[in-house]
Amino acid sequence: MAEIPKSYDPQGVEQRWYEQWLAAGCFKGKVDTTRESFAVMIPPPNVTGVLHMGHLLNNTLQDIMIRRARQEGKSALWLPGTDHAGIATQSRVEKELRQKEGKTRHDLGREKFIQVASEWRDKHGGIILSQLQKLGASCDWDRKVHTLDEGYSQAVLQAFVTLYERGYVYRGKRMVNWCPVSQTGLSDEEVIMKPTQGSLFKMRYEVVEQPGTFLEISTTRPETIPGDVAVAVNPEDSRYQHLIGKHVWRPFPRTQIPIVGDTAVEKDFGTGVLKVTPAHDRTDFEIGKRHNLAVLDVMNPDGTMNADAGPLAGLERFKARTAAAKLLEELGALVKIEPYENTVGYSERADVPIEPRLSEQWFIHYPKIEEAKRAVTSGMIKFHPERWTKTYLHWLDNIQDWCVSRQLWWGHRIPVWYRKGSDRNDAKNRHVSLQPPSDPANWEQDNDVLDTWASSWLWCLATIGWRKPGETTEELKHWYPTGALATGPDIIFLWVARMIIAGLELHGPEKKTLTDDEIRARIPFKRVYFNGIIRDKLGRKMSKSLGNSPEPLDLIAKFGADGLRFGLLSIAPKGQDILFDEDRVSQGRNFCNKIWNAARFRQMSGPMFDNSSIPSIVKRINSAQLDDDDSAILHGLITLSKATAHQLDEHEFTAYAQGLYGYFWGDFCDWYVEASKVRLADPVLRDHCLAVQDLVLRQFLLLLHPIAPFITEELWHLLGYGKENEFIQNQNPSDGSDLINAFQTSSVKLDVSKVADVALLREFVAEVRATKSQANQATKRDSIITVIPKDTKAKTLLSHNRDKLGRLAGLSEMQFAESSGDRPGTVCQLGTVILEQSGTIDVAAEKIRLSKELEKIEKAVVAGEAKLSNETFVSKAPANILEGARKQLAEATAKRDEIVRMLKTLN
RNA sequence: GGGGGUAUAGCUCAGUUGGUUAGAGCGCCUGAUUGACAUUCAGGAGGUCGAUGGUUCAAGUCCAUCUACUCCCA
Numbered sequence: 001m002a003e004i005p006k007s008y009d010p011q012g013v014e015q016r017w018y019e020q021w022l023a024a025g026c027f028k029g030k031v032d033t034t035r036e037s038f039a040v041m042i043p044p045p046n047v048t049g050v051l052h053m054g055h056l057l058n059n060t061l062q063d064i065m066i067r068r069a070r071q072e073g074k075s076a077l078w079l080p081g082t083d084h085a086g087i088a089t090q091s092r093v094e095k096e097l098r099q100k101e102g103k104t105r106h107d108l109g110r111e112k113f114i115q116v117a118s119e120w121r122d123k124h125g126g127i128i129l130s131q132l133q134k135l136g137a138s139c140d141w142d143r144k145v146h147t148l149d150e151g152y153s154q155a156v157l158q159a160f161v162t163l164y165e166r167g168y169v170y171r172g173k174r175m176v177n178w179c180p181v182s183q184t185g186l187s188d189e190e191v192i193m194k195p196t197q198g199s200l201f202k203m204r205y206e207v208v209e210q211p212g213t214f215l216e217i218s219t220t221r222p223e224t225i226p227g228d229v230a231v232a233v234n235p236e237d238s239r240y241q242h243l244i245g246k247h248v249w250r251p252f253p254r255t256q257i258p259i260v261g262d263t264a265v266e267k268d269f270g271t272g273v274l275k276v277t278p279a280h281d282r283t284d285f286e287i288g289k290r291h292n293l294a295v296l297d298v299m300n301p302d303g304t305m306n307a308d309a310g311p312l313a314g315l316e317r318f319k320a321r322t323a324a325a326k327l328l329e330e331l332g333a334l335v336k337i338e339p340y341e342n343t344v345g346y347s348e349r350a351d352v353p354i355e356p357r358l359s360e361q362w363f364i365h366y367p368k369i370e371e372a373k374r375a376v377t378s379g380m381i382k383f384h385p386e387r388w389t390k391t392y393l394h395w396l397d398n399i400q401d402w403c404v405s406r407q408l409w410w411g412h413r414i415p416v417w418y419r420k421g422s423d424r425n426d427a428k429n430r431h432v433s434l435q436p437p438s439d440p441a442n443w444e445q446d447n448d449v450l451d452t453w454a455s456s457w458l459w460c461l462a463t464i465g466w467r468k469p470g471e472t473t474e475e476l477k478h479w480y481p482t483g484a485l486a487t488g489p490d491i492i493f494l495w496v497a498r499m500i501i502a503g504l505e506l507h508g509p510e511k512k513t514l515t516d517d518e519i520r521a522r523i524p525f526k527r528v529y530f531n532g533i534i535r536d537k538l539g540r541k542m543s544k545s546l547g548n549s550p551e552p553l554d555l556i557a558k559f560g561a562d563g564l565r566f567g568l569l570s571i572a573p574k575g576q577d578i579l580f581d582e583d584r585v586s587q588g589r590n591f592c593n594k595i596w597n598a599a600r601f602r603q604m605s606g607p608m609f610d611n612s613s614i615p616s617i618v619k620r621i622n623s624a625q626l627d628d629d630d631s632a633i634l635h636g637l638i639t640l641s642k643a644t645a646h647q648l649d650e651h652e653f654t655a656y657a658q659g660l661y662g663y664f665w666g667d668f669c670d671w672y673v674e675a676s677k678v679r680l681a682d683p684v685l686r687d688h689c690l691a692v693q694d695l696v697l698r699q700f701l702l703l704l705h706p707i708a709p710f711i712t713e714e715l716w717h718l719l720g721y722g723k724e725n726e727f728i729q730n731q732n733p734s735d736g737s738d739l740i741n742a743f744q745t746s747s748v749k750l751d752v753s754k755v756a757d758v759a760l761l762r763e764f765v766a767e768v769r770a771t772k773s774q775a776n777q778a779t780k781r782d783s784i785i786t787v788i789p790k791d792t793k794a795k796t797l798l799s800h801n802r803d804k805l806g807r808l809a810g811l812s813e814m815q816f817a818e819s820s821g822d823r824p825g826t827v828c829q830l831g832t833v834i835l836e837q838s839g840t841i842d843v844a845a846e847k848i849r850l851s852k853e854l855e856k857i858e859k860a861v862v863a864g865e866a867k868l869s870n871e872t873f874v875s876k877a878p879a880n881i882l883e884g885a886r887k888q889l890a891e892a893t894a895k896r897d898e899i900v901r902m903l904k905t906l907n
Numbered sequence: 908g909g910g911g912g913u914a915u916a917g918c919u920c921a922g923u924u925g926g927u928u929a930g931a932g933c934g935c936c937u938g939a940u941u942g943a944c945a946u947u948c949a950g951g952a953g954g955u956c957g958a959u960g961g962u963u964c965a966a967g968u969c970c971a972u973c974u975a976c977u978c979c980c981a
Contacts, residue, residue, distance in 0.1 A: 007946070193981085343981090390911065391979065398980080489979085537919085539977080563946095570932080571919070576912080577978085579919065587932060590946045601943035650923090658921070658931075666931095670948085766950090773950040779939050810949095860928050873964040881926050881965085888927050 004603055004718060008596035010560025014710045018133060026727055027138045029077025031478045038069040039077040039479035041460050041525075042139065043487045043495070046085035047125035047146065048092055051132065051552045053534040053542050053580060054488060057572055059137050060565045060707075061486045061531055061653060066138060067706040068648055069483070070729045077479055078138060079463050080129055081145035084121070086452040087182045087349040090410040093117045110409050117410050118148075134553060136561045136709050138729075145463045147455040148412070155462035156455040157415045157434050159506055160404075162469055164432045166510055168365045169404075171425060175285050176403050178357035180303030180317070181350035184407040185361050187451060188400055189494045191345040191354055200270070200340035201325060203333050205231065205248040208256050215240070215248055215259075216335060218270035220342060221280070222328060223320035225250065226309045227298040228257060230276040232287055235261035237272050251333045252324075253310035260291045282356050295358060303355065317355075360424070362405040362414060362448070368504040369396055371514045375500060375523050378516070384529045384651045385574055388489055395493050402498075404454045411449030420444055457498040460485075460524035461507060470509050480507070482525045489530040499524045529651050532572060537581040550582060562708035563589030569657040569707060591661060592711050595704075598669055599715045602697060605680050606690050611720040617698065618742040620691035623749065627679075628761070628801065630692050631754035633672045634739075636663060637699055641736030644703050660704055668696055671762060675804045694719070695739075702733035757797055760829050761805065764798070767828040768809040771835050774849065782812035784836040788820050790894075794830040820898075822905035824850060827895045843906055850903050857896045864889035 021027060029039070040062050045055060066078040090105075093116060097103050105113045129144065145152055163169045176185035201222045204214035217231060228250050233240035244261040264287055265274045278288030279297040288295060298309040305312040305320045311327060312320040328334035345354045373396050375381045376389055383389050405414060417437050422429035431437045436445070458466065460482050465473030481503075487496060503524040504514060514522065535541055542549035555564050567588030572578050610616040621630075640663045647656040676693070679685040698721050705712040705728050716728040732738075743750060768785060769778070777783050789795035795816060798805065802814060817834075824846045825834035867873055867885055874882065 004943090007944075193979095387911065394910065394980070492979095533978095576920095581919070581933090583933065584919070586946070590944095593944065593946045597944035597947085599943085604943065652923085654921080655923090662931080669944090673943085674948095769949060770951080773938070776938085778937085778949065856928070863928085867965080870964060876964045877926075884927065892928080 004596070004600040006597075006600070008560070008593045008711065010562060010592070010710065011557070013714045014134075014136070014561050017710050017713050018136065021138070021727070021729075022141075024725065024727065026729055027078070027140050029079070029140045029143065029479070030075060031474050032075040033478060035073060035075040037077075037478050038066070038074040038483040039079065039464075040066050040484055040486070041463055041482055042078065042080045043485075043491075044081045044083040044145075044147065044456060044459060045128045046088055047082040047121055047128075048085055048089050049128050051128050051135075052549055053552065055128070055132070056135060056552050056555075056564065057534060057568050057578070058486055058488065058531055059132055059135060060568055061529060062484075063135075063137050063565075063709070064569075064648070064653065064706040065484055065486070067709060067729060070138075071702065071705065071732050073730075073732060075478070077140055077143075079143050079145065080132070080137070080139035080141060081147075081459075081463060082126060082129065083147040083452055083456050084411060086406055086408050086411040086449060087179075087184065089117060089121065090408050091182060091349065093120050093410070096120070105409060113409055131553060134556050134561060135565070138709070143463075147452070151465075151467065152455070152458075152462045153412055154434065155458055155467050156412045156450065158468045159458055159502065160412075160450065160454070161415055161432055161434060162506060163364060163367070166367070166505075168367050168505075169362060170365065171360065171362050173358060173360050173425075174363070174403070175282050175356050175358055176361055177345060177347075177354040178301070178359070179347035179350050179352065179354055180301065181352050182347065182408070183301050185357075185359060185403055185405065186347060186354065187403050187453070189453075190348045192348050193343050194346050195341055196344040196353070197339065197341050198344075199325075200338045201328070202271075202335040202338070203251070203328055204335055205251065205333070207243060207259075208247040208249055210246070215243070215273050216271040217273045217275050219275055220340060221277075221321065222324035223305065223309075223312060223315075223317055224277045224280045224298065225275070225324060225328075226253060226305075226312060227277045227279050227296045228275045229278060229288065229293045229296055230258050230260050230291065232260050232262045232265050232274045232276050233272060234263060234265040234267045236263075237265075237267045239272065251331050252327055258291075260287070260293075262287045262290060279358055280356055285356070285358070297358065299355065299357075301357075361403045362416075362446075364402040364404050364454070366399055366402065366501055368501055368514065369399060371504045371519050372396055372497065372500045374516070375504070375519050380516070380520050381500065381523055381525065382527045384527065388492060388528075388530050391489070392492055392497055395497060402451075402454075404451045405446075405448040406451055407447070408449050411452060412455055414446040414448050414450060416446045417443040418446070453494055453498060456495060457502040458506070459495075460499055461503060466507065469506050481521075481523050484527040484529060485525040486529045486531060488533055490533065492530070496528060527651070532577040534578045534580050537579050539577075539579055542580075550580075555582070555585060559585050559589040560592060560710070562711045563592045566591055566657060566707050569653050570661065572654055574652065574654060591665070592708060594665055594669060595700075595708075595711060595715070598664070598673065599697060599719055601673065602690070602693050602719065605693075606686055608720050609687070609691070609694075611694050611698065612723075614695070614698070614738055614742045615745065617691055617695045618746045618748060620687065621695070621746065621748050622688040622691075623747060625685055625688040626748065626750075628751075628754045628757050628797075629672055629675050629804070630689075631751045632758040633667060633696060634692065634743075635750050635752055635755050636667055637696055638736035638739050641699060641703060641733060641739065644733070645735035648706075657707060660700070660707075664700055664704075668700070671758075671808075672696075674808055678803045678807050699733065699739065701728065702731055705729070705733075760794075760797065761801055764828055764830050764833070765805060765809045767826050768805075768811070768833055768835075771826045771833060772810065774845075775835055775837055777810075777835065777837075779810075781810045783810055784813040784815070785809075785811055786815045786817050786820075786825075786834040786836065787831050788817050788825075788834075789831040790829070798830060820902065824902045824906060827853070827898045829891065832898055847903065847906055850899055850906070854896065854899045854903065857892055857899065860892040861889065861896050864892055 066076050069076040094105055177191045179186055198220050200218050200220055203217050205217060207213040231248055235241055243259050246259050247256040248259060250257050264283055276284045276287050278285045278293055278295045296308060298306055300306045303317045305315050307313050312323055315323055347354050373393055376392060415434055417431040418424045419429040420442055431443060437443045464475035464479055466476055500523060504522045507522040536548040540546060540548060564585055567585035571584050609620055640659060643659050644656055676689050679689040697719060701712040701716055713728050716722045722728060772778050772783055789798060820832050820834055823834050825832045864885060868889060
């Protein structure tokens, strides 16, 4: 066996093992119906994207789940892929086209543009997946899926056609959210509401029938004045009701528009008079419909003003706003301009304010809403943390039809053909199918593509072969529903809810309502873990413009993938946002180094023996030599295994990481290994003690493996736990029951009470060290103490562990005495400790120390006495609590009395 | 306007059916290095658990109200 280097160097280890895992096909998902299945579908990142902090956390969590499942012997599959990111990709390609060739997509034409975009995708896309490999992601790369793959595309179109046939898809002219930059409609979910600083323009319009009378009107958008077709007041508003039916002069282009009465107008908002612009506002559109008003569109799709905008024609919309204000002023119609903050919808991708715009679009009316709610409320799908259920249900309760058409070219072209020159809104003139019509010359296909989310909502189905309802594949039968989904709560509507709906409606024959059993069979996943969003240490979102996002690959290079994974996990509170601070990732790296060195120490401490299985190690444990520490550390190992199994089941990832950290560093390294150095020097006891260490290290590596796959695999082999070409991923850490069995088989009897005894010894050592530190003897290895044991049991425990205590506390001698006499000491649970010192003791300092101690313990005594003298407590509290309180009070009292006595002797 | 979330040490956070003297990591201070690890070890300082009220023998934990910050939806 090679000698282990002094500090852990992740670089070489990571690359070597990742290559071996790939070569051995470790990550391949195999359909094996004899095993329980467990699949995870990666949330497909944008194909154009690069790895960011959020991906690191999200994919670490998935990797943990899938690696643990593999260890447990499940038939596991983690399927990777990317989505085509319609708007994002098209925008980037168009931008490059514009910059490099000065062309627009229209110069190229649809076919050529898609070809260019595909080439661009193939060149720049998918970087993110190779970056994930550096993180150690154990995806089945051979099953990589892209939403524009041929088979997947078929599924997407089929879903649309099926929903059309089932009556859930319709076409219509509606108000949609229009992005002037991407020049496409968007769904409500893609619009981000942001408080925006703007101005409120107060204007006055003259009443036509009563010259000299003016109506004051407030607006944030004076550029839409040319599109005004009326002004509206609340019919119950006594200030204005007499004017309903009359007209006002619209300032520009100057014309008469009617005054209408509509209850949608809020009397208290502004002046209580609303200008009505049906083409550019949702509320106004509704008002216009009620009053039969014309829809006067004054804007081009790119956000510039069109010819109908009169004097504003040709101006960009925000320039037009300023120009409109100036114009109003010149006309004497402007009263004043006030700063004003209101909430404005922004396009998620382009980050510019959207325009409400009337256009022809395709919509999906969501099916299976009731079932989607029931799936979650009755626990067939479990959300972690559970509170997201409320958000999910609230959305379903207020659900709006989904605008799924996008005026883009990059995506799945809507599989609808219209008879040339006919009314497209008449279903008779449509051909909706995966196949074009047989007489293509008479038809033209819809120019639009589907929303990207209308492809990714099939992710759990179409990645494993779903192509149409009713048909199934081996993979679908085996892995669907998938075991868990890990994602961010920000896409609970965009993606999670829609996947649930898609599964319920499309995974099976058409049914109006579903039974619970049918729901169970159709849901895409059984659990959803919502991980928090990573922010910078000031709590801001990570963003390119702020430059506050670290480069993930740099972090991996600096801390190692394992260290980074561990660090992220240990600072990621359950479902809570995470404030990222690089310093904290170093904890993960340090932990890896600690593990590395513990293994190194094991290697240096003696020869390696048969480490090939639990029984072969347990066989080397000598029951006769089993001491207090052995019992405690092995019992702790069982407890840890059990806790880990529970925490992973419940997705308590942080507790899982911290449990391993505390056990390994605190219990094993700082105490057990240090204590065992005495025995390791003794040839009779050495091998037994090494066996215990071997067992602890083995099980610990197994438990840690899902978080830190590389270092655990490396040490697994270096310490001889696995043979060549066998991997740690195929070893089950279990919940501790295999340890219990092995101990029973080999008649190794652990004494559970030793856990408490060792805790007492640890307190004792800590007190001695503190006392020494105070007396400036901290570094002395040959201090002498006198102990007045509390009782005979304490005395036995101390003398049993004399050598260890000497080593751990730096003692050359530990004497026992009946009484401390007149010397001050430290009181701990096992007794009073007196440090022998040369020269005189600092009486004043001792007094201060003891007084502080006294103050602390006095509080406990008072609290304990109060509690026990309370009759209701004594009569109502359960017996074990009562007994505990009595014991505690007795101990506190004894300690207090001893301190008081020592203080007296000092006076 | 509606609905979440959070508030515990200087910082970031644990604290799982209410029950010892509320914990960890980092930071800070003191001390340690010739054989696992300075990516280390030992010790120390530091908290009226956001505020008020309630339930209970017992509240950081449960309930109500309030305050601050934050997210989502309108």
